[in-house]
Amino acid sequence: MRKFKLFLDFEKEARWLNKMASEGYELVGRSFGYRFRKSKPDHANIKIDYRLFKKQADFVDYCTLFEDSGWEHLAGTKSSGAQYFKQVNKDADEDIFSDIDSKASRYKRLSQMYISLAMCYLPIFAALVTTNAINIDAFFNPKQLYFTPGLWDKTGADFWGAFLFETPFAFFRGFAWLAFPVMIALCLIFSYKAEQRYQKIKKK
Structure with missing residues (x-):
């Protein structure tokens, strides 16, 4: 089973994964969503x-260091960032972090x-702007994004069939570049929220 969720709070994410484990879904992977397999309900940590x-x-x-300390590595790779561990030795510490700073x-x-x-993403967006690859006029006259000959002279079913068929391609031609400023904005927002969480934990 695969589930898609976005977390910026590791504690909330861990609680959700523990809840999934208690319902009989064991985490087996974390790439393009969370991958679970059905198992016995487990009060996991x-x-x-x-x-x-x-x-x-x-x-x-x-x-290996974590495994020697009683924690099994469930998911994560050297370049994935997020690393998921499950306590498998009841005598192991209840947390993988020894102090507030590391947490x-x-x-x-x-x-x-x-x-x-x-x-x-920023230099890619800058390159699109400086090379005039972004068609600002399309915001005010989207008709120019449609290349079907005689499209605007068609009527009835002929018009709607051609219009609906080409619209996804027209949108991609005219507005795909919007993905870059959106991604830049989201990354900056997520970075700010993570920094806030860092400062909050440090003050505890």
């Missing part, structure tokens, strides 16, 4: 860290990741 690794060996060492720092890393993404 799942915690989430956020780390990126340049080397696979460093990622393996990181997972808060994952939000700082998350905030920096979103800033980096925004910086990646």
Whole structure:
């Protein structure tokens, strides 16, 4: 089973995953949504860290350290950022973080990741603007985005059939570039929210 959700709060995400486990859905993967498999209901203790690794060996060492401490790595890769762990040894510590600083720092890393993404989208958007690839006139005269010969002279079913068929292509031609400023704005908002969460935990 696959579920799609967006969390900017690791604690809320962990509580949701623990609830899913209690309903008999075990987390087995986290890529393009959460992947679960049906299992026995489990009062799981799942915690989430956020780390990126340049080397696979460093990622393996990181997972091994947690496994030696009684935590099983459920999901996450060296480049995914979010790392999911489940307590499998009842004698292990109840949390994977030993202090407030380490618990808060994952939000700082998350905030920096979103800033980096925004910086990646920004030059693409700038290039679209400077090369005049963005057709601002389309906002005021969307008809120019339709290339079907004689479209506006058609009537009845002929018009609506041609119009509805070409509209998705016309929209893509004229407004696909909007994805970049939207993504930049979302990344900056998510970065700000993660930074706020970081500051809140640090003050505890």
